[in-house]
Amino acid sequence: MEIVVEEGDVMAEHDIVILGSGSLARSVCYSLALVSPNESVVTVVSRTASSSAEVCYIADVRATLAGTAVKFRPLSLGRYSADSISSILRQTRPKLVLNCASYQSPWEKIYSPSAWTTLMSRAGFGITLPLQAAVAIEASTAVAGLDSPPLFVNACFPDAVNPLLKALGLPVFCGVGNVALLAASLRESLRPDGAGRLQVLGHHWHLHTPPTDADDALAWLDGMPIHGVGSLLRRQRATARSELNIVNGLVTALLLAGIVSGREMWTSLPGPLGLPGGYPVRVHGDVIELNLPEGISQSQALFLNSQWAERDGVYVEEDGKVTFSKQGFLQVRSELPDFASTVPATDIPGICSRLLEVRSRLRLMQAASGGNSK
Known part of the structure; x- marks a missing residue:
């Protein structure tokens, strides 16, 4: 070591x-x-x-x-x-x-x-x-x-x-990023007077434009639902993902500085306390808790994020069962014939090692061919 x-x-x-x-x-x-x-x-x-x-x-x-x-x-x-x-x-x-x-x-x-x-x-x-x-x-x-x-x-x-x-x-x-980035972009679009309590329920999947407006992230400002979330996120979704890390870095830095200094923060974060997807939360020092809007229960929020997770290609259940999408499963099976669509969480490190072997082989194959993948 x-x-x-x-x-x-x-x-x-x-x-x-x-x-x-x-x-x-x-x-x-x-x-x-x-x-x-x-x-x-x-x-x-x-x-x-x-x-x-x-x-x-x-x-x-x-x-x-x-x-x-x-x-x-x-x-x-x-x-x-x-x-x-x-x-x-x-x-x-x-x-x-x-x-x-x-x-x-x-x-x-x-x-x-x-x-x-x-x-x-x-x-x-x-x-x-x-x-x-x-x-x-x-x-x-x-x-x-x-x-x-x-x-x-x-x-x-x-x-x-x-x-x-x-x-x-x-x-x-x-976690950081994802729903926190959505919240930052919505705040910029709305520019509410004063602090303005913004609550966002969303998923990594929402970094891209969903198929319909009904599939988009949900947001509330001072307890009132925000309509037209997709249009408010249009500038973010049109920006190169590499550029978005500049915003993600600042959003994350503000969170970390607030946690270390013990400042109370009302924000939206992915994976709080190991939950799937992103939620509005209250953070105060080493305490984090959900801050869902009135009318949205924790079970409803979890259900929505589970649906969005499946569309993103993978869902992790509370018992540790990890299920990959059919599309992802079939593509990987072409390189790993015994790859399973559903695996226990304990298998993930081993799968990582096998995917790294596939990656090395496919990278070398591309280098040997002397061409680009189209």
């Missing part, structure tokens, strides 16, 4: 540990540098020492120019295993851990198209659950093993990964 310390003073309590150094992790750090209200330390952990150091340098410069008291410290590890993550958490003793690391980049199909990305496009996003969940499982396992566990927040497909963690008996506080 390799753990590399890039800066001194790692034995002091660090308020936040961020796993990953990709576009979302960077956006979160660059936003935290501007919005952290109190003196704090953010530790950025990745598998590449230079990446962690780069993120922390940029964030530190931004914090200095903005006059905030947040500092960033880089660390690196050989692999995202529960043991290596646990070792870092014992060093840093954070209040909160944010996981932004997974084994599948959403940008691969843009920058490195191949037979693998073609398979993923045909199978649908839900089939990536094992690749999105693997690091989250290791990180949550590390958190669970600590005497004083920090809050664990997951940024990787939280609408489905968080219920998976819950089914495995692992801790998860909430």
Whole structure:
């Protein structure tokens, strides 16, 4: 196990540990540098020492120019295993851990198209659950093993990964992105006077335009239903997903800063307490609870999110049964003939390993052919 310390003073309590150094992790750090209200330390952990150091340098410069008291410290590890993550958490003793690391980049199909990305496009996003969940499982396992566990927040497909963690008996506080992005976009479109209590019930699936208006996310402003949600989200849905991480980073940074400082927040988040999909919530320190509008019960909200999850290609039931869509199942069966449409949550790490083998093979096949996947 390799753990590399890039800066001194790692034995002091660090308020936040961020796993990953990709576009979302960077956006979160660059936003935290501007919005952290109190003196704090953010530790950025990745598998590449230079990446962690780069993120922390940029964030530190931004914090200095903005006059905030947040500092960033880089660390690196050989692999995202529960043991290596646990070792870092014992060093840093954070209040909160944010996981932004997974084994599948959403940008691969843009920058490195191949037979693998073609398979993923045909199978649908839900089939990536094992690749999105693997690091989250290791990180949550590390958190669970600590005497004083920090809050664990997951940024990787939280609408489905968080219920998976819950089914495995692992801790998860909430997710970020997805319904939180929908809420941010709706607030910009509506621009309500004053604070304006906005409540959004939605799913990762709603990042794209649904087939009909009746299938869209639901929203309320000061207790009153908002009509024409789709039209209010039109600008967001027309924007490149890579650009949206700039907004996601700020939304996430505001949430993390609020949690660490103990500020009460009324917002909308994916996967709170391991629930599937996204919900309006109240967050106050280490307490999170649903804040559903009048007339919507928790069972109704869960039912709606279960329907949206099935359309997104994967649904995780409370008993840990994971069901992939027929489309995704059939596409993957072409490469893994014994792939099952329904599996227990405990099988997900093994499926991740098998999908990574398929990915390596399909990437090599594409490289050998010397062409692009159309």
